[in-house]
Amino acid sequence: MTTAAAAFAAPPELAGRVVEPGHPRYRLLRSTYTRVGSPAAVVLARDARDAAAALAAAQDQGLALTVRSGGHAMSGRSTNDGGVVLDLSGMNGVEVLDRAAGLVRLGPGARWGAVAERLARDGxxxxxxxxxxxxxGGLATGGGIGWLVRRYGLTVDNVRAAEVVLADGTQVRADERRHRDLFWAVRGAGAGVGVVTSVEIEAMPLRRIGVVEMAFEAKADGKALVRWAAAMAASPREVTTGAFLARDGSRxxxxxxxxxxxxxxxAVRAALRPLLSGPRPLQAKARMAPYTALVSTAHEHRNAGQQRASSTSALLPEMTPEAARALMRAARVLPGAMVHLRWIGGAPNDVAADATAFAHRDAKVFASPLFPPPGTWDDLRRAWEPVWAHGPGSYVNFESTTGADAFDRSYPGATGARVKELWRRYDPGGxxxxxPI
Incomplete structure (x- = not known):
């Protein structure tokens, strides 16, 4: 059994790449965004060979292994106590393979702010x-719901190939022609099949975007949420909105x-007409900006377990009045919580539910609460269950818990059965x- 007192015997090929307790860099590398870990060692991989060597050594020594690209997932599962953390942050290349086709190769450790900044040079x-x-790494294998999702789909929808180190150390390329089952799993359930050491993704020509920030009063009746959803349903796909419910004094x-x-x-003004045709916002400001204004290198920070909040999510097929009221109630009964919302109706709905391991293709609304201490997961679950009644699916990257119920919400029905089969096939030892499966 792995314990915090375990030690890692680094193989010769990893010399100089291993950080253990007592090393000056250990405290900077031990944790994720949500969890403080105490691993026996952190391996700073440079390439797929380092990843395979670390994987083999951890298995030979009976040590748990977790893989970390950025460490930003809410579950905190990319660190551990007493095992080995395979850190891919040094594998952070951004390479434009074909500018005309928009084909880009990315290392799993590249931060999206740095990716956006590099690609902006090519428009x-x-x-x-x-x-x-x-x-x-984590985003491109889990889903990817961002600022362009309505027009261009999820991140996984634009992945064209992936290089993967399997549990036995084999290095393979998965795409629509080779290792098709593996390629299916990588796009949404990639954390369970291997170490993804690079992905090839299709980028889109885009230099500037319109950015509008607005605030509206949101009463308990949920009508503000229903109006927002109706405006988004009437908006062209070029418009994606992120929103959150917050407190402003008593309202x-x-x-x-x-x-x-x-x-x-x-074109921006025309696209925004449905959003701006409703009640007058409490405040509003607009600007034209580069895409890097929203996905920025200024976001980069050290992960030191600073975000101890609990999180889950729901994927709703519609924003009905009943669903809106359930969301408003959840926001009201979870003290200090922030409920994030995203209208994702558009390009993600064009993809068949069985095309990738991200199955929630009927979803129009993504909702996720962030509930800080001293609130607990049990408190969050009780408050959020009425929301799940309107959309029981979850996005795996926003789940704090790692239990069987999180699996079932993230990978429902036939998708879950296929994910389980492929995780067992490609990683029989778990x-x-x-x-859990």
Whole structure:
């Protein structure tokens, strides 16, 4: 059994790449965004050979192994106590393979802010997450709901190939022609099949976007949420909005940020008409900006277990009045919580539910609460269950817990059965197993 007192005997090929307790860099590398870990060793991989060597050594020594690209997932599962953390942050290349086709190769440790900054030089952007400190590996294998999602789809929808180190150390390339089952799993359930050491993704031509920030009063009746959803349903796909429910003294406020994937101000104004035709916002400001204004290198920070909040999510097929009221109740009964919302109706819905391991293709609304201490997961679950009644699916990257129920919500029905089969096939010993099956 692995304990915190375990030691890691580094093989010769990893000399100089291993950070253990007592090393000056250990305290900077031990943790994730949400969890303080105490691993026996952190291996700083440079390439797929380092990853394979660390994987083999950990298995030979009976030590748990966790893989970390950025360490930003809410579960904190990319560190451990007493095992080996395979840190991919040094594998952070960003290479434009074909500018005309928009084909880009990314290392799993590249931060999305750095990716956006590099691609901006070629007038390209990738539909990624919404925070520049998140790394490619976890997002591009879990889903990817960001500022371009309505127009260009999830990040996984734009992955064209992946290089993977399997549990037995084999290095393979997975795409639509080779290792197709593996390629299917990588796009949404990649954490359970191997170490993804690079991905090839299709980027889109985009230099500037329109950005509008608005705030609306949000009453308990949920009508503000219903109006927001109706406006988004009437908006062209170039418009993606992120929103959150917050408190402003005694009242609740819906704060909305709209990103418009167009670089012409007139086109931006036309696209925003449905959003701006409703009640007058409490405040509003607009600007044209580069995509890097929303996915920025300024977001980068050290992960030191600073975000101890609990999180879960729901994927709703519609924002019905009943669902809106359930969301408002959850926000009200969870003290200090922030409920994030994203309208994702658009390109993600064009993809068949069985095309990738991200199955929630009927979802129009993504909702996720962030509930800080002293609140607990049990408190969050009780408050959020009425929301799940309107959309029981979850996005795996926003789940704090790693139990069987998190698996079932993230990978429902036939998708879950296929994910389980492929995780067992490619990782029969459960080396990577992020969720119980």
């Amino acid at each position: 390209l952007a990738i539909s990624s997450g919404d925070h520049g400190n998140v790394a490619v 609740a406020v819906l704060v909305v940020t709209a990103a418009v994937a167009a670089d012409d101000p007139e 080396v990577f197993r992020p969720l």
